[in-house]
Structures are given as C-alpha cells and as structure tokens.
Amino acid sequence: xxxxxxxxYPKCGTCxxxxxxxxxxxxxxxxxxxFDAPPSEKELASLIKLSGLEVKKxxxxxxxxxxxxxLKDKLPSLSKEEQIALLASNGRLIKRPVVTDGKKVTVGxxxxxxxxxxxxx
Numbered sequence: 645x646x647x648x649x650x651x652x653y654p655k656c657g658t659c660x661x662x663x664x665x666x667x668x669x670x671x672x673x674x675x676x677x678x679f680d681a682p683p684s685e686k687e688l689a690s691l692i693k694l695s696g697l698e699v700k701k702x703x704x705x706x707x708x709x710x711x712x713x714x715l716k717d718k719l720p721s722l723s724k725e726e727q728i729a730l731l732a733s734n735g736r737l738i739k740r741p742v743v744t745d746g747k748k749v750t751v752g753x754x755x756x757x758x759x760x761x762x763x764x765x
Contacts, residue, residue, distance in 0.1 A: 647672045652741040659741045662753035682735030695749035699727045709736040
C-alpha cells in the first residue's frame with residue numbers, strides 16, 4: 645500500500661470522488677486543503693516537472709478566480725516562473741485534485757487515468 649499526497653478541496657465533488665477511488669484502491673492518503681494551504685512555488689515546480697505537463701494544465705480554467713483575473717488572455721505572456729508564482733498565490737487557481745507519490749503526479753480526476761497510474765501493481 646502506497647502513501648499518496650492529495651491536494652484537494654473537501655467540498656469539491658471531483659476531489660471527493662478521487663479520494664474515494666484512491667482509498668478503495670488501498671492507498672493511504674495525506675490530504676492537504678488546497679485553498680487554505682496551497683503548495684509553495686517550489687512544491688509546484690517539482691509537481692509540474694514530475695507530471696511532465698505544461699504549467700497551464702495546472703490551472704483551473706473553469707474556476708471563477710481564473711475568469712475574474714482574465715488569465716486566458718494573460719497567461720501566454722507570463723513566464724513559467726510567473727505562472728507558478730500565480731498558482732502558489734491562490735489555491736483556487738489550481739486544477740484539483742493534484743495527487744503525487746513523489747515520483748508520479750496526476751491533475752484532476754479521470755477514472756481511466758487513475759486506473760493506469762494509481763492501481764496497485
């Protein structure tokens with residue numbers, strides 16, 4: 645059984661479904677409230693690197709804060725470091741849940757992807 649770190653918002657249905665799925669797969673979870681204590685710039689840089697995804701994939705593009713800040717238009721002109729700093733400044737900007745075991749990272753919840761990445765071998 646592996647221990648996973650999950651950055652999530654407890655009231656988010658997608659997060660609850662992901663947590664339920666991971667628990668039923670036998671994982672021990674360390675839950676972090678993404679709004680109260682978002683990952684630091686350093687943690688985010690590490691998560692992004694491990695995920696192999698572009699920084700923009702970590703943005704919650706359907707969220708209110710993203711829309712209020714008009715980030716769709718602003719993000720392309722920001723450096724990777726500026727984008728990471730923005731994510732670290734407000735957990736509501738981060739697509740959730742973010743799950744990691746320190747080697748792999750998933751962003752969001754799609755059962756098929758979780759099956760591939762987080763099923764016990």
